[in-house]
Each structure stands twice: as C-alpha cells, then as structure tokens.
Amino acid sequence: MDLVVIDVSNLDDMKVTGRIEDVFPYTIPKAENDQLPYAKIEKEKGVVIGWEIGREKRELETVPYPYYYDEMDASSSWSLNEGSSPIGGGSIGKSGSMARFGIYDNYLYAATNYQLCLFNVSTPAKPVKEGIQNLNGNIETMFIHDGYIFFGAPNGMMVYSLKIPSLPQHAGTYSHITSCDPVVVQDSIAYVTLRAGTACMGGVNRLDIIKMSHGYSEYELLASYSMSEPYGLGIDKDVLFVCDGKAGLKVIDPTQRDPSGDWIIAHFPEIQTYDVIPVNGYLFLIGNDGFYLYDYSDIKNIKQTGYIPVVKN
Numbered sequence: 615m616d617l618v619v620i621d622v623s624n625l626d627d628m629k630v631t632g633r634i635e636d637v638f639p640y641t642i643p644k645a646e647n648d649q650l651p652y653a654k655i656e657k658e659k660g661v662v663i664g665w666e667i668g669r670e671k672r673e674l675e676t677v678p679y680p681y682y683y684d685e686m687d688a689s690s691s692w693s694l695n696e697g698s699s700p701i702g703g704g705s706i707g708k709s710g711s712m713a714r715f716g717i718y719d720n721y722l723y724a725a726t727n728y729q730l731c732l733f734n735v736s737t738p739a740k741p742v743k744e745g746i747q748n749l750n751g752n753i754e755t756m757f758i759h760d761g762y763i764f765f766g767a768p769n770g771m772m773v774y775s776l777k778i779p780s781l782p783q784h785a786g787t788y789s790h791i792t793s794c795d796p797v798v799v800q801d802s803i804a805y806v807t808l809r810a811g812t813a814c815m816g817g818v819n820r821l822d823i824i825k826m827s828h829g830y831s832e833y834e835l836l837a838s839y840s841m842s843e844p845y846g847l848g849i850d851k852d853v854l855f856v857c858d859g860k861a862g863l864k865v866i867d868p869t870q871r872d873p874s875g876d877w878i879i880a881h882f883p884e885i886q887t888y889d890v891i892p893v894n895g896y897l898f899l900i901g902n903d904g905f906y907l908y909d910y911s912d913i914k915n916i917k918q919t920g921y922i923p924v925v926k927n
Contacts, residue, residue, distance in 0.1 A: 615640055615661075617724070619739055631739035639726055709757065710889040710900070711766075711796035711807075711846040716758040719779040723763060725753045730763075732780065744780060759799040762830055766795040771806060773830045786831035788824060796889075800849045802826050803836075805868065807844035807856065819843055821856060823868065837871045846889030848897075853879070853913060855897065857887045863899075865913060880914045
C-alpha cells in the first residue's frame with residue numbers, strides 16, 4: 615500500500631530514498647477459485663500474497679467483500695522512463711498500456727479503481743503527496759500523452775487535461791461496450807483493445823482505432839479489427855504492437871483502415887506477452903515468466919536480445 619522511491623543511479627548500490635505509507639488501497643491477489651469463501655484477513659499481520667484451499671468449521675455469514683482487487687495482475691504496474699531526465703521540462707515517463715501510473719511535468723499520477731493520487735516529485739527522491747481526486751469510472755489503465763491522461767475503464771475511455779498538472783480536468787469520454795480496455799495514443803489517434811471473458815464482463819475481442827479532435831473531446835471510430843484475446847499494446851510511429859494472448863504478438867500497420875486488407879505486418883505466435891513498450895527500435899515485453907527485450911530494427915524478423923526471469927513464489 616506504500617509508494618516507494620528507489621535511487622537506481624548506481625545499480626551496484628541501489629537505495630530507498632523515500633516512502634509514503636498507506637497511500638493505496640489494501641490489495642489482495644485473485645484466488646484461482648473465487649467461488650469459495652475467503653478467510654478473515656488480518657491486515658495487521660501483513661499483506662496477503664497468495665491463497666491456499668483449506669477446511670474449517672465456522673458459523674456461516676454473509677459479509678460484503680471488503681478488499682480491492684481487479685483482473686489486472688501486479689505486473690501491470692510497471693513503467694519505463696524514456697530519456698535521462700523524466701522530471702521537469704514537460705517530459706514524461708514512458709509507460710506500458712497496462713500501467714496505472716505515470717509522470718508528467720513535476721507530478722506522478724497513480725490510479726486506483728476510482729481515484730487518482732497526485733504526488734509532487736519536483737524533488738524526485740522525496741515525493742510529496744498533494745491529494746486525491748475522485749474519478750467517475752472503474753479505472754483499469756492509464757496512459758499519458760500530449761498533456762492529457764487517457765484512462766481505460768470497462769465502459770469506455772476517459773480523457774483528462776493536464777493543463778494544470780496539479781488539477782487534472784475532465785475533457786471527454788468515449789463510450790463502448792463493457793470490456794477491459796488498455797489504450798495508447800499517437801497523433802490524435804487512440805488505439806484501444808477490448809477483451810472478453812474477464813472480470814470486466816465483456817463479450818468481444820477486438821482492436822478499435824479512434825480519431826480524436828477538439829482537445830480530445832470529440833471521437834470518431836475509424837476502424838475495428840477482430841482479435842483473439844488482446845491485452846496490452848504499444849505504438850512507435852507507423853508500427854503498432856498488440857499482445858493478443860495465446861495468439862501471440864501481432865505487428866500491425868495502424869494506417870490500414872480496411873480490416874479486410876493486409877493490416878498485419880508480422881505475426882509471432884511464439885511470443886506471448888502481457889504488455890509492451892516500444893522505444894527506439896527496442897521492444898520491452900512483460901510475460902508470464904519474466905521481462906524480455908527484442909530488437910525490431912527488422913520488423914519482420916525481430917530478435918530477442920535479453921531476458922530477466924521472474925519466478926512467482
């Protein structure tokens with residue numbers, strides 16, 4: 615539930631420089647069988663990191679579910695800062711489409727389900743919590759671009775202006791059918807994936823391409839593509855990367871508006887990933903078993919150049 619600041623300027627001697635305690639909701643992981651009753655959680659003992667199925671005799675009771683979790687795995691909250699100075703000067707952090715936090719100007723924004731937490735990071739090693747802003751939606755993801763925050767929610771995309779960084783203002787909402795929906799934006803075009811069979815209760819698997827105008831307040835659906843089970847996505851100029859679940863990684867021409875045309879540039883079914891960040895010819899991927907790095911200078915023959923395994927206890 616804490617915001618932790620780590621100085622990584624010396625990778626051989628990383629140091630925690632700051633911590634703000636209890637700023638996020640108490641979060642529990644999703645159980646494999648969520649139809650079974652949960653045992654009483656004693657928060658004073660620590661944080662729940664997993665579940666075991668057991669038996670006990672107790673009086674049957676019905677209580678409201680008091681703790682926060684959602685379908686997004688903990689791996690969704692990762693971010694990569696692009697450039698040597700992510701703070702100040704209008705520069706921003708480079709984040710994946712499944713992230714819940716990002717940097718703009720002197721502020722770090724972190725989204726929970728229905729709230730946006732604001733932290734002043736003008737002194738990066740010592741962030742200061744400035745407040746919490748309520749959001750009108752069940753927030754799943756956030757993406758910062760061109761001085762705006764684009765929130766993905768089960769029933770649509772919400773856009774907030776950062777003209778006043780300390781006070782984000784609602785600029786518009788694009789509504790769609792209920793579904794989980796990460797979003798990335800480039801050149802006033804939003805790319806949104808909708809996924810079925812999730813806690814979001816969606817019924818479709820597709821990629822929507824949306825044109826935005828008038829300060830990102832007006833929206834026009836340009837095209838929709840059928841997908842298998844899309845998760846995160848990332849864009850780099852004229853190349854769109856989509857993580858399509860068991861169907862693998864798809865590389866798409868975002869300028870191709872006719873779904874019946876040749877819109878897939880390349881398809882790598884063996885690369886199964888949850889989210890991607892394309893940066894300067896390199897593709898950062900997060901999968902079920904770790905963190906991958908690919909070189910996509912040859913877009914039809916991308917090559918793996920690095921891997922950091924992540925083992926779940």
